[in-house]
Amino acid sequence: MTANSASQPRAYVTPRALLTGAGAAEAVAAGWAWPLLGGRLAFGAMDVSMRKDGAVVRLGAIVRADYEKDASAIAPALRAAIESQVAALAPSRPAFAGFDGEEPVLMGVLNVTPDSFSDGGSHAGPDAALAHAVVLLEAGAAIIDVGGESTRPGATPVAEAEEIKRVMPVIRTLAARRIPFSIDTRHATVMAEALAAGAVVVNDISALAGDSKSLETVARSKASVVLVHMLGEPGTMQRNPVYNWAPGDIFDFLGLRIAACIAAGIPRARIAVDPGLGFGKTDLHNAQIMNHLALYHGLGCRLVLGASRKGFIGRMSRGEAALNRLPGSLAAALHAVGQGAQILRVHDVAETRQALAVAARLAGGQ
Structure with missing residues (x-):
């Protein structure tokens, strides 16, 4: 692996x-592997790409x-x-929104919309929403x-007043029951209302860039935030999305948004990142992101993934409808x-929990 550059190159390191x-600890101790996330994982090889003068070139994979x-x-x-990237991959990540430890955190999806892509209208009222939350x-x-x-592809924007009208009765009900909740919104006024009611996380598909007051609102609240990558707007994002190299372009975007958050007073420990599967991505882009998912640990934040029931799962299989995409979601x-993803945003919690539990036990067998 050789490369020479008159300009300063940017490296992208995907653990392999x-x-x-x-096994991870033994390999690191023997010098066969590099530590990942505090040594909970290790990687014996890395896939390296570099960006020079705007172009991304894959240099190849190399073992330690x-x-x-x-x-x-x-x-x-x-x-x-x-x-520098290898060093950024090594440390463990601090607790996020009070969640710590090695077990993946499951974020249960509760849409109170009439038009979400998989469950629109099913949980619109406070009683139905509370029952589903339980x-x-x-x-x-x-x-x-x-x-x-709804931020599904092709969705039309919802007025902030209408969004507040939809979410606040449900949020107040959850808060009264002391059920931990996050608010999935890109609007600062909605964030503020939800945070005042007790939201512990803001999950924003615009990465706090869609509303000029979002950064200040989250910084003032002391809540945590999930920065999601989206190319364009929900209504148009799937119209021929183009990247130089999707994994690296998204990495750079999220790095800039992390820097903006830190400058606004939101420390890195309160930030998680989500590459935004399906938000302005072709199926090839989604596959590339999943193939390079460990790359995003180099941003130094907890990693969130929301793949549950998304359209690319059906397109990669037999065209199944949203409610029939559980196997692909798992x-x-x-x-x-x-x-190494630490947080999963899912619709089918019980099934996901079972799959993860069995996989963990199988991996731990001697």
């Missing part, structure tokens, strides 16, 4: 050959032993960029993600956790 548990041997042949600026919690959700505006969830 991931190990868990005792070969990297150590060949490092002197890599241009110093590129080597420094690679090693089901999600009993199934293993740690937090309920309440949304009042496949995506298992892949994400295998790549």
Whole structure:
């Protein structure tokens, strides 16, 4: 692996050959692998790409032993960029919104909209919403993600007053029961209302860039935030989305949004990132993102993934409708956790919890 550049290159490092548990610790101790997320995982190889003058070039995959041997042949600026990313991958992540530990956190989806892509209208009233929230919690959700505006491809915007009218009765009911909840919105006024009622997380598909008051609203609240990548707006985002290299372009965007949050007074420990599957992405883009999912640990934040029931699952299979995409949703969830994702936004909590529990036990067998 060699590369020379007159300009400062940017490196993208995707961990490969991931190990868990005792095997991870042994490989790191022996110098065969690099630590990932505090040593809970380790990676024995890395897939490296670089951006130079706007273009992204894949340099290839390399195992640790070969990297150590060949490092002197890599241009110093590129080597420094690679090693900076490797260093960023190593530490454990602090607690996020009070959730800590190694177990994946499940964020149960509660849409109180008439037109969401998979469950629109099913939980619109406070009583129905509370009943479903209880089901999600009993199934293993740690937090309920309440949304009042459909952001499916082709959706039309909802007036903020209407969004507040939809979510606040449900939010007040959840708050009265001391049920942890997040607010899925891109509007600062909705954020403010939900935060005042006790929301612990803001989940924003515009990464706090869609409303000029969002950064200030979240910073003042001391709540946590999920920064989601979206290319364009829900109404038009699936009309020929174009990237240079989707995983790297999204990495750079999220890095800029993290910097904006920190500048506004939101510390990195209160930030999680979500690459935004289906939000302005073709199926190829979604596949590339999933293949390079561990790349996003290099941003130094907890990693969220929302793949549940999304359209690409049906298109990658037999065209199943949203309610028939559970097997594909579980496949995506298992892949994400295998790549170190810490938070999953899901509709089918019980099934996801069971799949993760069995996978964890199988991986822990000696």
